[in-house]
Amino acid sequence: MAPVRNGRVLFNEIPTSRWQSPLFIMRASLTMIPVGSQTIDLENAPLEGGFLVKTLVLSIDPYIRSRMRDSSITGYLATTSTIFTIRINAVILCTSCHDVSPSYCIVAAAIAFQEYFVAKDASVFHMLENKEKLPWSIYIGVLGMPGQTAHHGWREFAHAKKGDVVFVTPGGGPIGATVIQLAKAEGLQVIASAHSENKIEFICSIGADVAFNYKTTKALDVLQKNGPINIYWDNVGGETLEAALEAAAVGARFIECGMISAYTASEPYIVKNLVQIIAKQLRVSGFIVTSLDDKWLVDFHKEFPPKVASDQIKYKEDVSKGLESAGQAILDELTGKNKKK
Numbered sequence: 001m002a003p004v005r006n007g008r009v010l011f012n013e014i015p016t017s018r019w020q021s022p023l024f025i026m027r028a029s030l031t032m033i034p035v036g037s038q039t040i041d042l043e044n045a046p047l048e049g050g051f052l053v054k055t056l057v058l059s060i061d062p063y064i065r066s067r068m069r070d071s072s073i074t075g076y077l078a079t080t081s082t083i084f085t086i087r088i089n090a091v092i093l094c095t096s097c098h099d100v101s102p103s104y105c106i107v108a109a110a111i112a113f114q115e116y117f118v119a120k121d122a123s124v125f126h127m128l129e130n131k132e133k134l135p136w137s138i139y140i141g142v143l144g145m146p147g148q149t150a151h152h153g154w155r156e157f158a159h160a161k162k163g164d165v166v167f168v169t170p171g172g173g174p175i176g177a178t179v180i181q182l183a184k185a186e187g188l189q190v191i192a193s194a195h196s197e198n199k200i201e202f203i204c205s206i207g208a209d210v211a212f213n214y215k216t217t218k219a220l221d222v223l224q225k226n227g228p229i230n231i232y233w234d235n236v237g238g239e240t241l242e243a244a245l246e247a248a249a250v251g252a253r254f255i256e257c258g259m260i261s262a263y264t265a266s267e268p269y270i271v272k273n274l275v276q277i278i279a280k281q282l283r284v285s286g287f288i289v290t291s292l293d294d295k296w297l298v299d300f301h302k303e304f305p306p307k308v309a310s311d312q313i314k315y316k317e318d319v320s321k322g323l324e325s326a327g328q329a330i331l332d333e334l335t336g337k338n339k340k341k
Contacts, residue, residue, distance in 0.1 A: 003039035009113035050120040059140035132309035142315040150178035152292035157285040164230040168192040172199030223247030238269035245276040256286040
């Protein structure tokens, strides 16, 4: 077989708050195979005890931005090198798996934005059974990290009770949309925000009782009218977090899985009413999804695929074809131009 292209995505410089697609460029290079090559021989790549994989689907998620920062700035995720080796959930094709699995198995792993690479550590891969014959792409969405974040965080921290009011931000992404459906399955009242009328329509279709556009409507106005809130699912932070603190009921649970508003801000928003955590005896829980895998991942894999297959849990996708589209896809995600996951 003739050598084939092995493209990957790099970024030229640390982005500013103003995003430009040319920050992202395509380069043909290799990881764990001789540097400088622009192609890869799929039949004769030096495995050295590893196995060769082909990327089928890559995920675009907001946390990508937090890893593309100056290394002098501290954060809970490590910064990337010049090569775009961010942590992502992916579905890949294994062409020479040795003891990992049969040839041409489908597995999920955290890998770089690259077409082919040789992996050495089988422990980072997870076999996907896909008994329901669902599209592989949803294993980086509602059946991947976003869905797991919603599932694990809700099961661990929500402590939902009959009559609770839940505020979900943002509600139109894969995490928030899943949380809305989990809350409605328990009979709760749900308030959710999104940035476009398209997403407002979607979150209403999956059960949100109150939906508003946070670009045109103040969150505090909505919460004061429809609250107080007992559970706040927060992936935004900033001014929206401030509004939620103001509108929280005594003893409310705040589930913090991200701070999207801060990822591209030149100056972070300073929340001015943190004293409400004490005054209202709030329970604030921050988490990273992998920290809860040992407790909840097995349950997730039992519960979610059948529910997605039977349309009990709904989802939407944005799909961009080819690594050449990665720059624009990341730009759209971080500027709110994407319509779905």
